[in-house]
Amino acid sequence: MKNILLLYCHPSPHKSRYNRRLQEVARKVPGLKIRDLYDLYPSMHVDERAEQKALVEADVLVFQFPIYWFSAPALLKEWMDVVLQHGFAHGKDGTALKGKKTMLAVSTGAPATSYQEGAKHGAKIGHFLLPFRMTAEFCGMDVGPPFVTQGVGELDYSEINARAEAFIAAIQRLAEPEGT
Amino acid sequence: MEDPDFLDAAFIFLAAAVIAVPLFKRLGLGSILGYLTAGMVIGPYGIGVIGDVDSILQFSEIGIALLMFLIGLELKPSTLWQLRRRLIGLGSVQVIGSTLLIAGLVAAFAVPIPLALAIGLALAMSSTPIALQILEEGGQDKTSVGVATFSVLLFQDLAIIPVLAVIPIMAMEASSGGFSLWMELKIIGVFAFFILSSRFLLRPLFRYIALTGLREVFTSFALLLVVGSGLLTEQVGVSMALGTFMAGVLLADSEYRHEMELNIEPFKGLLMGLFFIAVGMSVNLSLLVADPIEIILMVVGLIVAKSFVLLLVGRIANFTRSDQVYFALLLAPAGEFAFVLISVLMASAMMPTDVGAKLLVVASLSMLMTPLMIFLREFVLRRFTKAVHLESDVEASEGHVIIAGFGRFGQIIGRLMLSLKIPTIVVDSNPNHIEMLRKFGYKVFYGDVTRLDLLEAAGAKDARLLILAMDDPAAVLKAAELATKHFPKLTKLARAGTRGDVNKLKAAGVHHVRRETFSSSLEIGEAALRELGYPAHLAHRTTGRFRRYDEIAIEAVAKFDGDEAAATDFAKRSHKELESLMGQDVASQFSKDQGW
Numbered sequence: 001m002k003n004i005l006l007l008y009c010h011p012s013p014h015k016s017r018y019n020r021r022l023q024e025v026a027r028k029v030p031g032l033k034i035r036d037l038y039d040l041y042p043s044m045h046v047d048e049r050a051e052q053k054a055l056v057e058a059d060v061l062v063f064q065f066p067i068y069w070f071s072a073p074a075l076l077k078e079w080m081d082v083v084l085q086h087g088f089a090h091g092k093d094g095t096a097l098k099g100k101k102t103m104l105a106v107s108t109g110a111p112a113t114s115y116q117e118g119a120k121h122g123a124k125i126g127h128f129l130l131p132f133r134m135t136a137e138f139c140g141m142d143v144g145p146p147f148v149t150q151g152v153g154e155l156d157y158s159e160i161n162a163r164a165e166a167f168i169a170a171i172q173r174l175a176e177p178e179g180t
Numbered sequence: 181m182e183d184p185d186f187l188d189a190a191f192i193f194l195a196a197a198v199i200a201v202p203l204f205k206r207l208g209l210g211s212i213l214g215y216l217t218a219g220m221v222i223g224p225y226g227i228g229v230i231g232d233v234d235s236i237l238q239f240s241e242i243g244i245a246l247l248m249f250l251i252g253l254e255l256k257p258s259t260l261w262q263l264r265r266r267l268i269g270l271g272s273v274q275v276i277g278s279t280l281l282i283a284g285l286v287a288a289f290a291v292p293i294p295l296a297l298a299i300g301l302a303l304a305m306s307s308t309p310i311a312l313q314i315l316e317e318g319g320q321d322k323t324s325v326g327v328a329t330f331s332v333l334l335f336q337d338l339a340i341i342p343v344l345a346v347i348p349i350m351a352m353e354a355s356s357g358g359f360s361l362w363m364e365l366k367i368i369g370v371f372a373f374f375i376l377s378s379r380f381l382l383r384p385l386f387r388y389i390a391l392t393g394l395r396e397v398f399t400s401f402a403l404l405l406v407v408g409s410g411l412l413t414e415q416v417g418v419s420m421a422l423g424t425f426m427a428g429v430l431l432a433d434s435e436y437r438h439e440m441e442l443n444i445e446p447f448k449g450l451l452m453g454l455f456f457i458a459v460g461m462s463v464n465l466s467l468l469v470a471d472p473i474e475i476i477l478m479v480v481g482l483i484v485a486k487s488f489v490l491l492l493v494g495r496i497a498n499f500t501r502s503d504q505v506y507f508a509l510l511l512a513p514a515g516e517f518a519f520v521l522i523s524v525l526m527a528s529a530m531m532p533t534d535v536g537a538k539l540l541v542v543a544s545l546s547m548l549m550t551p552l553m554i555f556l557r558e559f560v561l562r563r564f565t566k567a568v569h570l571e572s573d574v575e576a577s578e579g580h581v582i583i584a585g586f587g588r589f590g591q592i593i594g595r596l597m598l599s600l601k602i603p604t605i606v607v608d609s610n611p612n613h614i615e616m617l618r619k620f621g622y623k624v625f626y627g628d629v630t631r632l633d634l635l636e637a638a639g640a641k642d643a644r645l646l647i648l649a650m651d652d653p654a655a656v657l658k659a660a661e662l663a664t665k666h667f668p669k670l671t672k673l674a675r676a677g678t679r680g681d682v683n684k685l686k687a688a689g690v691h692h693v694r695r696e697t698f699s700s701s702l703e704i705g706e707a708a709l710r711e712l713g714y715p716a717h718l719a720h721r722t723t724g725r726f727r728r729y730d731e732i733a734i735e736a737v738a739k740f741d742g743d744e745a746a747a748t749d750f751a752k753r754s755h756k757e758l759e760s761l762m763g764q765d766v767a768s769q770f771s772k773d774q775g776w
Contacts, residue, residue: 013715015775042706042720066776075717109776152776 002175004032005058009065009076011038018107018152018160022064025164029171033058037075044078051083056096060175061141063132064105066152070121070128080135089139098140101174103147104132105167111151125150144174192229196222197453212313213551215453219460230461237458237519243451244309244516245410245424246403246444248337251312251330252428253437260429263331270328270493271335274511277489278304285485295530301343302522303482303543307515308333308421309452310550314510318554320612325503329510332493337422340517341367366416371426374409378430386436399443406444455516462519463544467537478542483549486512502561502615509553513546561611562626580605582643584629584659585650586617589675589696593647594622605638609650630658632666640667648690653677657684664689683738702727722762729758 006026010019013036026032035054041047055061065072087094108115108125115121125148136143147170149155149163196218204214222229230236283300287293311329315321321330382405389401406424413423431437468475487508494504519540526536580603583590590606597604607627608614617624627634629648640646646663648656656674663672673692676682685693702723709719733754740747 010775011717012775014718018776038715038717040716042716107776109774153774 001031002059003057004029004060004062004171004175005054006032006034006062006064006171007037007076007079008034009037009063009073009079011068011073011075013038016066016107016152018149018155018163019064019066021160021164022105022167025168026064026171029168031175032171037079038073041075044075046075046079046082048082048085051079052085052088052096055083055100058100060101060103060171061097062103062105062171062174067106067108067125067128072132084135084139095140100141102136102141102143103145103170103174104129104143105147105170107148107152108150109153111154115150189230192222193454193457196457201453209555210314210317210551211453212310212456213548213555215456216460216548216551219457220463220465221460222457223461223463225461225463225465233458233461236454237462240451240455240458241420241516242407242410243448243453243455245420246406246448247309247312247452248421248425249406249409249428250441250444250448252425252430253432253441255429256432257429263327263334266328266497267331267335270497271332271339273496274332274489274493275304275336275339277492278486281485281489282482285481295525298521298525298530299539302518302525302539303514304486305336305340305515305517305521306333306486306511307513307547307550308337309455309516310513310547311510313452314551314554318612319610320506323612323616324497325499325507328494328497328499329507332511334422334425336515336517337419337425341418341422343521363417367418370412370416370418370423373412374426374430378427378434382431383434386434390436390439395443398439402440402443403447459516459544459547462540463548464537464541467541468545475538475541475545478538479545479549482514482542482546483512483553500615500619505557506554509557510550513550514543515547518543558611561615579603579642579644580639581645581647582607582629582638582640583647583649584608585648585656585675586613586622586624587649587651589651590647590649593649598622605643607634607638628655630655630662632662635659635663635666640670643670646670646672648672648674650675653681657681657688660685660688660690679734679737682734686738698727698730726758726762729761733758 008019008023010016013020013023023034023036026034033054035051037046063076065076068074071077084090084097085094088096106125106129110121112125113119115123115125117123126146129146133143133146147167155163197215200218200221201211201214204217205211220226223233224231279297279300281300282303283293283296286299287296291299311333312321315326315329320326386401389398392398405427409427410420410424413426414420431440434440490508490511491504494507497507499507522531522536522539522543525531526533531539581597583594583597583604583606586594586606586608590608594604594606606617606622606624607629608617608624609626609628611626614624614626625638627638629635629638629650635646640663646667648659650656650659653676656676660672660674663670668689672690674685674690674694676685676693676695679695682693682695705726706719706723709722710716714722733751736754737747737750740750
């Protein structure tokens with residue numbers, strides 16, 4: 001069984017039924033560990049040693065966060081800045097993350113129709129995920145397709161539950177690709 | 181000499197205490213010396229307004245009982261058990277060593293051996309109330325010396341049981357059944373009764389009495405408990421102090437502990453004062469005047485002999501040199517047991533009355549010496565550490581950080597600086613404190629930063645920072661004003677006590693002011709919010725916002741400088757405003773479930 005690390009980064013978890021539900025179902029996945037970054041570092045002082053240790057122990061990484069202002073919440077950027085150090089994640093001897101399967105799981109308040117050229121948000125969601133995808137690839141990670149849910153505010157409970165099931169299926173596909 | 185009636189006597193005692201104690205405290209001589217002197221003045225050998233010393237001494241022993249009860253309340257049985265090795269080890273060396281040494285010295289003057297041994301035992305004991313009061317006033321009661329002193333005193337209390345039983349036997353030179361099996365059984369029975377009643381009887385009784393809601397009944401009950409347990413143990417030949425101490429220990433984990441402490445404390449203070457006055461009164465000045473040289477030589481001999489043993493004990497206990505001296509000075513003088521034992525000896529005709537009277541003078545004079553010697557030691561220590569400081573400040577490098585005050589507050593700052601190898605000079609004005617910190621390897625200088633010459637000596641001219649972390653807000657303010665006046669370029673950081681202090685310190689030119697308890701209180705508040713279900717980051721931001729509003733409010737109060745009424749009025753309004761601001765923020769945080 002692979003070790004899965006779910007890095008959850010939500011500054012206002014009390015406001016998001018969707019992300020809370022995803023966390024609930026993810027907790028039941030065997031071999032999956034959750035690091036709730038805003039819970040661990042409410043003052044934004046990320047403990048880089050602890051984070052690096054958790055990354056090394058994991059085979060599969062999932063980053064779960066809402067899109068804030070066409071990007072990730074501030075703590076995830078801080079996390080990247082202090083954890084993905086030269087010599088650890090990149091550079092000559094920085095091979096700690098090489099080959100690890102990685103997935104981004106993001107949510108937006110606005111529906112997918114708004115994330116189009118010419119519409120209010122100006123471009124498809126994949127466009128805004130590029131910096132995170134590039135960061136992962138720069139560190140030698142094996143980045144799979146993102147798990148995206150849009151128009152979250154419009155979802156009712158059964159739809160949220162369905163998305164949560166899909167989330168778990170996507171994680172399991174990432175961890176145990178067909179044919180292995 | 182006609183003895184005054186009760187009210188007159190009370191008036192005399194209270195007046196003597198109120199006049200003498202503040203005066204002596206002011207002079208830096210401590211309260212005990214004040215009481216003792218007051219006693220000497222009003223006693224039969226002074227102006228003689230009070231004649232009957234013995235009954236007062238006896239009555240004031242309730243003060244010692246209350247003291248021991250309060251000490252017991254602070255000690256759980258498990259803590260007491262941890263003390264057992266020190267108690268028996270240090271205590272037995274002290275009691276046996278001192279007894280033999282004194283007996284040897286006395287026997288050299290052709291005193292028969294049994295009497296010499298009895299005198300040795302009587303004078304080997306020390307004064308529990310004097311030593312403990314000095315420890316408490318010096319803030320040393322929880323240090324290793326304090327604990328060791330207490331252990332030895334407790335051992336003496338235990339040792340007195342067989343001693344009181346043996347002396348009459350020695351006196352009669354025949355076994356009159358003194359320390360029999362029956363007596364041991366009685367002692368065991370009493371303590372078994374204590375343990376059982378503390379478990380099963382007292383708790384419901386306390387609840388029953390607390391439920392009446394009458395404070396004075398509770399106080400009466402607490403006092404009754406102490407006096408009762410004291411009387412009960414005295415019945416079986418155990419000292420009252422030891423009995424009440426045991427009662428205290430057994431009630432240490434009672435939920436009524438603090439209530440008892442609160443109620444008994446003032447009685448203890450008053451009666452201890454009375455006890456010290458009584459000791460002062462019992463100093464027979466006429467005997468001293470009649471033969472000063474002999475008496476003084478005996479006092480000095482007693483203190484030197486016991487100090488010799490105590491220094492040895494202190495060395496066994498691994499104290500620093502200065503602590504060894506402190507320990508010896510606290511315990512070297514005779515104690516109240518000397519009065520009891522010598523009286524018993526005199527009554528049994530084993531000791532000639534004139535010898536007994538002389539010994540009583542020696543014992544009480546030596547007790548008088550305790551606070552004096554401690555005062556002298558402090559004085560010498562101050563001088564001595566001052567010299568060290570003046571020598572070593574030469575190495576004060578430029579660009580260093582000065583930390584003034586190395587208590588719990590300053591130590592955290594100091595440890596941070598030292599962990600980063602930032603050149604730091606630490607100054608503290610408490611010699612006892614410095615001694616302890618030196619043991620932990622800190623280089624701390626003695627000095628008072630409210631004095632210009634000390635600031636100069638600490639290199640304030642070339643320092644980068646001056647951090648004022650003293651306990652006393654008045655001293656912090658004074659030092660800040662002084663530093664601003666004489667070293668205007670120096671950056672100053674200061675610890676503030678109250679909100680009012682913040683503005684005063686800022687006005688005095690301090691660059692960074694922090695309230696001593698504000699941050700930690702907010703952290704507990706943040707933890708509380710998390711426990712109440714706030715997400716961690718929201719709890720952090722909410723307390724951060726509270727901090728900001730609160731600091732703005734303090735700044736706003738500054739403009740009412742001096743105008744109390746206007747400031748209070750403003751504080752009330754800003755309190756309302758804070759509530760509504762925080763309320764709005766919370767509302768916006770939780771309004772609908774708008775997240776994604």
